[in-house]
Amino acid sequence: MDDISHRDLRALVHATADQSTADLLADLSAEPLFDHHDGLGNEEQCRLTYRRLRRLGEQLGPVSKLLSDPPRLFTTLEWCAVTSPSLFLATTLHTCLGLGTIDEFGRGRDDIADWIGELDSLKSFGSLLVTESGLGNSHVGIRTEAVHDPLTGEFVLHTPDDAAGKFMPNVGLDGVRKLGVVYARLITSGADRGVFGFVLPIRDENGPQPGICITALPEAPFLPLDYAAIAFDRVRIPARSLLHDSARLEADGRFHDPLGGPEERLLRSLDVRHRAWVACASALAAVIRTTAALAIRFSADRRTLSRSAPEQPVLAYRSQQLPLVGALAEAYALTSLVNRVKRTWSGAESDPDPSWSSGFTRTVGLVKAQCGTAAERVASECAQRCGAHGMFGVNRFAGYLGLGHVLGPAAGDSRLITLEAAKAMAAGTAYRPPSPRITQPNRRDISQPRIALDLIALHERGLHETLADGMRTAVRRGQPPFEAWNNRSWLASELVEAHITRLTLEALLADADRLSDGHGKDSVIRLASFFALRHIESSSGWYLAEEVLTAQQVRMIPVALNLLCERLYPDAVSLADALQMPGSTVTAAQFSTSH
Known part of the structure; x- marks a missing residue:
């Protein structure tokens, strides 16, 4: 891939990064304190994490300033996640949730300045x-x-x-x-x-x-x-x-809360989760990028031979390409989605899509949930594709898998977030199902990403209609609310999966449109096709049952995926290298008897 295309891809992937912060973090990456450390007990590992957090604060200055500078905050948290998942969690708890809660609900108060100072200086965590x-x-x-x-x-x-x-x-x-x-x-x-x-x-x-x-x-x-x-x-x-936020408590115990009652106050108090959701999604996307890049670089460098083929890279084998190109496609797609979330959250740009703006808080939660599931799955797959090398701590796959797993229930359980979102979507709260423009899909080339996008939108619309109709029927029949919802929770999860997949593909295609015509843009469009076809293939039962696609179209999906692998293979390493995080020196280690 030519240099211009590679620069374009890096600009696409790291569009929301703060370069000056990345430069400071690059200096930290060179310090032995942030190297991988083998043989540490649990307590030693925890103490190392807090030494790293204190050193991070020394390098970046007052922690509270990160809260008012989202690009700097998220660049820092992404670097932490890639360097050490435990450091990411400790930093997020300290900054977004500890200090962030005080900032959100105690803003402008002089009487808590000493506590803020303790956290700012990392005297206390x-x-x-x-x-x-x-x-x-x-x-x-x-x-x-x-x-x-x-x-x-x-x-x-x-x-x-x-x-x-x-x-x-x-x-x-x-x-x-x-x-x-x-x-x-x-x-x-x-x-x-x-x-x-x-x-x-x-x-x-x-x-x-x-x-x-x-x-x-x-x-x-x-x-x-x-x-x-x-x-x-x-x-x-x-x-x-x-x-106390906007509430007022008098010395004699008289109390006034302009929000109303305890239920409204609880919802307001939990608002602090939303910054953590963006932080988690941002970090998880960085981990997915790093994981995919490590595995592809390893597979390109690792050579093998068989009775039926001469010595060549492991990545030359289709059985290796399919999962790793899938990881690459997911890395690019989720990065585009998370970048869109970060731009909206930070106010860097106003999104013209009213459905995106009206349901933005819900979308942030769903993006966090989707990235957690993807990080766990991609890290596991990529570790296996690196064979025995994938199990060593220095290659970080286990840590990245752990981060995806732990952030599932963190800052609000992802399954609960998903089900609550589906319930609101079924009721039409800040949600309108998409209106696909596609006609006669059973005669179309579904490997074209725009057509695939319409198919996924059609799937989302169909699932929404089924769920909403089912809930209305349950009400008419007098079914208890818990039973009505509990019997349809599987459908709710499918609806959210289709919804977030559509948003992800839209974000990736929008980013592709911003690229100048050339090799890099062609590669991103192929990754979009791969990402979309994987989803359509996993939901092929619905498309066949609804007679949206023919059996022949579904049978041709593996053929189309093979062809995309063939076309993407020559550029796989360049596409992976563009994912490398600014300021990070994480690389895949191969081991031998030589030193």
Whole structure:
């Protein structure tokens, strides 16, 4: 591939990166502290993560400035994810969720400046304590209480029973200062005012603060961090701990919340998840890019021979190309989608599509969910395609797989996000099903990406009609709401899958349109075709049952995928190299007896 095309591809992939931040991170990549370290125990691994986070803060300056600079924030988090998934998680918890919650709900307050300073300087590390062990990620049921004492102005923070204990915040490491934001029900004058955040020191160099019971959780091999269970035994915290946002609490206990009641307040308090969703999607897309690039570069360099063929790269074999070109296509497609999300989130550009804007928050959650599933799947596949070399920690496949797995339930469970989105879509809330322009699809060349896009839109529309009609029928028959929805949850998941696939393909084709005509643009369009055909093939039962496609069209999909592999193979390494993250020095290691 020529240099111009390669530059165009890198510009497409890294369109939202902040180059000055990438340059600073490149300097960090050269430091031994950020190398892969073998043989560390769990505690050593956790301490290394916090040393890295503190060094990152020294290099980048005050952490709070990242919150007001999305390109810089997401470039940093992507680099963290590729360098060390545990570092990404600790940085996200500190920045987006710990400091981010204080920034969101305590903005403009002078009385909490010292706490912000502690987090800014990384004197203390931040954590968000929301989830409770009894009800998992169902935040509707938060039962930790903060009872207002009008005599002193303080709050009494209390865990009423074991099931209300906070589950797996990163506060378990001895000797490391942690400042937490605890989500609890505010009780004033005996009334439940809803869930608010409360800032308080959790532990310092000498151990937990009085009244705070911390139990370190077992080692988590997928993504090591100092996870813990934590309970509060009538801990008195100062009045300034309350992140009251727009609500007002008078000294005598009188309370006013312009949002209304506890349900509205809970929804507002959970808004902080949305920045974390973008952060997770951004990091996961970076991991997918890196994973695909590592496996393709390895397969191009690794040579093999067989009785039926001379010595040649492993990547020359179609059995290797199909999964790895699939990973490459997914990397480019999801990167285009995540870049679109980041541009909208940061206000870098207004999107002309009203359906995108009206359902944007829901879309962010779905993109986070889709990227987590994809990262886990792609990392597993690529590791296997590197054979025995894929199992070694230095090649990071296991860490990337772990990140995809752990971010599924993190910051809001991806399955719950998916089902809630489908329920809103079925009801037509900020959603209108697409109107495909395609006619006589059973006579069209479905390997053309625009035609494939219309087919996927047709699939989405059909699933939406089936789900919406089914829910209306259930209501007419008097079926209980839980039973009506529970019986159709599989259909809800299929609808969301088709919806997010359509958005992904639209984003990739829009990026392709921005490229100048040439070899690079042709390659991106072929990747789009590969991505689309994979989805159509996986849903071929629906297309055949609805008589949208013929059996012959479905039988020809593997032929079309083979042809795309053949055409993409000569440029596979160049396409992979364009995915290399600015500032990252991660490469695939091959091992031999020589040094």
